[in-house]
Amino acid sequence: MKPLVLYQLASLVLLGAGLAGLVKRRTLVGMLIAVELMLNGAGLSIVAATQLTGADATLGQLATLLVMGLAAAEATVALAAIVVVFRRFGHTRTDALTTLREQQ
Amino acid sequence: METPAILAFGFYFLVIVVGCFMAVGCASLVRALVGLVATLLGVAGMYLLLNAPFMAFMQILIYVGAICVLIFFALMLARADADGDEADPAPAPRTFKGILAAMLPGALLAPILMLHPTASKLIPAEVPLAELGRRLMEDYVLPFELISVVLLISMAGAVLLVWERRDK
Known part of the structure; x- marks a missing residue:
C-alpha cells in the first residue's frame, strides 16, 4: 500500500472517531474533545498530502499551522461559552439546554 | 516504506486508535481527555515520520500544552468523574447513531482511497x-x-x- 494512503487512512480514523464522539457525547466538553480529534485528522491529512506528493510542502505545513491556530481560537471561545452555560443552567448537559432566552 | 518506518507507523497508528477509543468511549471525561492527549502525541509521531519535526513540536506545544490544559480547566465545571454526566451508558439509539456517524465517512472515503491511490513519494519532502x-x-x-x-x-x-x- 502506498504511504500516502496509510496516512490518509489514519486521518480517516480520526475523522470517524470525532464524528462518533460528537453524536454520542452528552456534555459540551465531551463534544469539544471530539471536535479537536477531527481538526487533528484534517491537519495530518494536509501535511501528509503535501509531504508525500510533488505539491508545495511548505504551503502544506503553513496550512496546518493555520488550522492549529484556528483550533486554539475555537477552543478558547467554546470554553468561555461553556462557562457562561454553566453559570446559567448549573450543568453542561446538551439534552437539557433547550432555551435561548433568560428564564423569567 | 522501510521496515523500521512501517513499525513506527504501526506503533503510532495503534496509539491513535487506542486514544480515539478512550476519547470517545470513556465514561469519565478526565480519561477521555487522557485519550485525546494520547491521540495528539500519536499524530505528533506521524508528523515526525513525515519529516516535519517543526509540525510535531507545534502539535505538542499548541494542542497538548495549550488546548488540553484549557479543556482540563473546563472539566472542573462539568461533573467529569466516573459517576458524572456521562456515566450512565448512552441510550442505545444514540450509540447506534454514533457508530453510524463513524462508519459513514469511512465507508464513503476508504474505498476511494484504496481503489484510486494517488502517486506518492517514498521519501517525504524536506522543508x-x-x-x-x-x-x-x-x-x-x-x-x-x-x-x-x-x-x-x-x-x-x-x-x-x-x-x-x-x-x-
Whole structure:
C-alpha cells in the first residue's frame, strides 16, 4: 500500500472517531474533545498530502499551522461559552439546554 | 516504506486508535481527555515520520500544552468523574447513531482511497525551517496577520463572555 494512503487512512480514523464522539457525547466538553480529534485528522491529512506528493510542502505545513491556530481560537471561545452555560443552567448537559432566552 | 518506518507507523497508528477509543468511549471525561492527549502525541509521531519535526513540536506545544490544559480547566465545571454526566451508558439509539456517524465517512472515503491511490513519494519532502519563516513573512503575510487578529478577538471575546461585574 502506498504511504500516502496509510496516512490518509489514519486521518480517516480520526475523522470517524470525532464524528462518533460528537453524536454520542452528552456534555459540551465531551463534544469539544471530539471536535479537536477531527481538526487533528484534517491537519495530518494536509501535511501528509503535501509531504508525500510533488505539491508545495511548505504551503502544506503553513496550512496546518493555520488550522492549529484556528483550533486554539475555537477552543478558547467554546470554553468561555461553556462557562457562561454553566453559570446559567448549573450543568453542561446538551439534552437539557433547550432555551435561548433568560428564564423569567 | 522501510521496515523500521512501517513499525513506527504501526506503533503510532495503534496509539491513535487506542486514544480515539478512550476519547470517545470513556465514561469519565478526565480519561477521555487522557485519550485525546494520547491521540495528539500519536499524530505528533506521524508528523515526525513525515519529516516535519517543526509540525510535531507545534502539535505538542499548541494542542497538548495549550488546548488540553484549557479543556482540563473546563472539566472542573462539568461533573467529569466516573459517576458524572456521562456515566450512565448512552441510550442505545444514540450509540447506534454514533457508530453510524463513524462508519459513514469511512465507508464513503476508504474505498476511494484504496481503489484510486494517488502517486506518492517514498521519501517525504524536506522543508528547512528558514524556508517556512520566509514564506510566512513574504508570500503568506496576510493569513499570518489575520490569524493573529482572530486569536486576539477570540481571547478578548472569551474574557468579555466570562466577565463578572463587581457592582452587581
